[in-house]
Amino acid sequence: MAKIFQRPAALTGKAFHYCPGCTHGIVHRIIAQCIDELGIREDTIGVCPVGCSVFAYEYFNCDMIEAAHGRAPAVATGVKRVLPDRVVFTYQGDGDLAAIGTAEVVHAAARGEKITTIFINNAVFGMTGGQMAPTTLVGQKTTTTPKGRDRETTGSPLRVAELLSTVEGAVYVARVSVHNPASVIRAKKAIKKAFEVQLQGLGFAIVEVLSTCPTNWGLSPVEALEWLEKNMVPIFPLGEFRKPAEWDKNGTGEGASC
Amino acid sequence: MARVLMKGNEAFGEGAIRAGCRYFFGYPITPQSELPHFLAKRLPEIGGVYLQAESEVSAINMVYGAAAAGARVMTSSSSPGISLMQEGISYIVGAQLPCVIINVMRGGPGLGNIAPAQGDYFQATKGGGHGDYKLIVLAPASVQEIITHMQLAFDLADKYRNPVMVVGDGILGQMMEPVDLEGTGGEMAEPSKPWATTGMRGRKERNIVNSLCIVPEENEKNNLQLAAKYGEIQRSEQRWEEYGLDDAEWVLVAFGTVARVAKGVVDKARKEGIAAGLIRPITLWPFPEKAFNKVIDQVKGFLTVEMSLGQMVEDVRLCVQGRQPVRFLGRPGGMVPSVREVYEELKKMAGVKTCG
Ligand SMILES: Cc1ncc(C[n+]2csc(CCOP(=O)(O)OP(=O)(O)O)c2C)c(N)n1
Numbered sequence: 001m002a003k004i005f006q007r008p009a010a011l012t013g014k015a016f017h018y019c020p021g022c023t024h025g026i027v028h029r030i031i032a033q034c035i036d037e038l039g040i041r042e043d044t045i046g047v048c049p050v051g052c053s054v055f056a057y058e059y060f061n062c063d064m065i066e067a068a069h070g071r072a073p074a075v076a077t078g079v080k081r082v083l084p085d086r087v088v089f090t091y092q093g094d095g096d097l098a099a100i101g102t103a104e105v106v107h108a109a110a111r112g113e114k115i116t117t118i119f120i121n122n123a124v125f126g127m128t129g130g131q132m133a134p135t136t137l138v139g140q141k142t143t144t145t146p147k148g149r150d151r152e153t154t155g156s157p158l159r160v161a162e163l164l165s166t167v168e169g170a171v172y173v174a175r176v177s178v179h180n181p182a183s184v185i186r187a188k189k190a191i192k193k194a195f196e197v198q199l200q201g202l203g204f205a206i207v208e209v210l211s212t213c214p215t216n217w218g219l220s221p222v223e224a225l226e227w228l229e230k231n232m233v234p235i236f237p238l239g240e241f242r243k244p245a246e247w248d249k250n251g252t253g254e255g256a257s258c
Numbered sequence: 259m260a261r262v263l264m265k266g267n268e269a270f271g272e273g274a275i276r277a278g279c280r281y282f283f284g285y286p287i288t289p290q291s292e293l294p295h296f297l298a299k300r301l302p303e304i305g306g307v308y309l310q311a312e313s314e315v316s317a318i319n320m321v322y323g324a325a326a327a328g329a330r331v332m333t334s335s336s337s338p339g340i341s342l343m344q345e346g347i348s349y350i351v352g353a354q355l356p357c358v359i360i361n362v363m364r365g366g367p368g369l370g371n372i373a374p375a376q377g378d379y380f381q382a383t384k385g386g387g388h389g390d391y392k393l394i395v396l397a398p399a400s401v402q403e404i405i406t407h408m409q410l411a412f413d414l415a416d417k418y419r420n421p422v423m424v425v426g427d428g429i430l431g432q433m434m435e436p437v438d439l440e441g442t443g444g445e446m447a448e449p450s451k452p453w454a455t456t457g458m459r460g461r462k463e464r465n466i467v468n469s470l471c472i473v474p475e476e477n478e479k480n481n482l483q484l485a486a487k488y489g490e491i492q493r494s495e496q497r498w499e500e501y502g503l504d505d506a507e508w509v510l511v512a513f514g515t516v517a518r519v520a521k522g523v524v525d526k527a528r529k530e531g532i533a534a535g536l537i538r539p540i541t542l543w544p545f546p547e548k549a550f551n552k553v554i555d556q557v558k559g560f561l562t563v564e565m566s567l568g569q570m571v572e573d574v575r576l577c578v579q580g581r582q583p584v585r586f587l588g589r590p591g592g593m594v595p596s597v598r599e600v601y602e603e604l605k606k607m608a609g610v611k612t613c614g
């Protein structure tokens with residue numbers, strides 16, 4: 001009997017430690033599927049963040065590096081400059097990438113660093129107990145905005161994909177979601193493109209993934225998916241913000257926009 | 259033929275290249291700028307990479323990545339930039355990666371100035387970042403020694419899988435001296451790095467570079483493993499220079515630029531009948547306590563001279579353990595002690611009248 005669904009070779013098989021309903025696990029799986037489909041597992045080096053996905057090195061079945069909080073794009077830069085023919089990706093949360101590590105990601109993009117960044121936007125700091133992140137919605141209650149995020153004193157959500165789409169070196173910038181099967185399929189397509197950009201040596205590629213944190217949102221897994229769709233998608237519109245100019249010319253990388 | 263005139267800051271770069279380093283990540287700061295200028299030109303010519311980072315925070319994390327990928331890699335900065343690197347240095351130690359960090363020290367605290375200083379001694383030798391760790395710290399005192407220390411720095415970093423810091427100051431960085439390049443570099447006896455994260459092609463097991471160790475019992479083991487390594491370094495790697503020490507009664511202790519001043523003082527004192535000598539620590543960590551134990555019963559006292567308010571003098575006192583008097587003379591904030599003022603202090607210590 002043919003197996004039609006199995007663990008990707010790019011996952012180790014170690015059980016995820018994520019909370020029930022957390023979408024970090026879905027994103028891990030689709031990244032691993034892309035790595036398998038592109039046949040790059042043995043040439044890939046992943047860099048994980050500090051955040052709930054700090055143990056990602058136990059899950060991805062390739063060489064892995066654990067970086068300091070926010071510094072993954074700089075670490076990935078060091079690896080890629082030494083090993084330009086290898087595939088290097090970072091996996092980062094919104095505290096990691098959009099707060100403490102803003103400079104690192106902006107400048108990796110500005111240099112057109114040939115790395116792939118997967119950015120998990122769950123609108124909170126998950127690991128440290130549900131504090132406000134730069135991506136927290138106005139009015140959203142967190143442990144450090146107990147009355148809801150107040151625009152006047154704490155500002156409004158940072159739109160990382162839009163911000164980076166103004167940077168020339170960021171040749172592929174997309175925002176996707178994983179709140180239903182159709183969006184997961186689109187997310188996978190975008191992530192695969194972000195790796196293809198690197199394989200083609202075109203520049204920096206980033207996919208922002210809207211993700212759930214049921215634990216810190218105080219919602220059930222299903223409610224969290226609904227909350228994401230209703231509240232996050234309108235503030236963080238989905239789509240491809242930048243695609244390599246080369247792709248328009250010769251048609252590579254086409255496919256459903258996400 | 260191999261003898262050339264070279265500036266200290268350029269010698270750091272030349273020495274690094276001769277030691278097989280091909281990767282540099284840094285952020286501009288005075289007074290070490292000639293070094294990145296030199297490497298920005300040289301490294302691409304020999305197939306290496308010079309990359310100007312957006313900050314010292316990023317630079318040291320690029321070093322972390324390049325070291326994880328198995329390269330001989332370095333960064334360079336001056337005091338304020340080295341402060342910014344401390345987080346990354348702690349992670350590099352935790353992940354047991356080799357690299358070389360140059361600190362061309364300047365006057366602090368804060369923005370301070372760009373004049374020569376030694377006020378980062380504590381930061382360099384006592385850890386600097388968070389956690390229980392040590393860097394191997396080398397303190398060259400001439401342009402020639404900068405060249406040989408760069409080879410030594412990369413070799414020690416690889417041998418112990420620990421960062422090595424090489425400290426200088428603006429005087430050493432700017433100074434032009436003839437250097438003999440004969441016999442330096444070339445061998446490149448770089449060890450293989452089977453632990454490096456290079457992609458697992460051809461390997462069965464994944465490599466993971468990491469400093470996270472969530473279970474306290476395991477992290478204690480990690481720390482004890484570091485401690486064992488540091489014990490071995492303390493036993494094997496103490497280096498120092500002795501000058502007029504054999505029959506010395508009064509011993510000056512100074513490193514780097516100040517040691518050059520101190521040598522002048524020893525010469526002057528000897529001419530005037532004072533039996534002075536010098537211990538010049540070459541490794542600031544491990545501190546060369548063996549040098550002190552050797553002479554402790556023969557001498558009458560130590561005079562530590564630094565371009566700071568007194569940092570290395572604490573290590574001198576730890577070595578001497580009250581067995582002999584330890585005196586201190588320092589000029590902080592970017593000032594350099596003169597031969598004259600050090601000599602006056604030495605005479606006071608030796609009980610020689612100052613008049614005439
Ligand atoms: C320098 C430093 N500051 C703070 C922390 C504490 N810290 C750990 S994870 C984190 C935020 C994690 O949030 P995010 O990046 O959004 O990831 P998530 O947990 O939501 O996946 C913080 C502040 C740290 N580890 N290091």
Ligand code: SF4
Nearest residue numbers: 018019022052126213
């Ligand atoms: S705290 Fe939130 S982000 Fe972290 S594992 Fe749980 S649900 Fe996921």
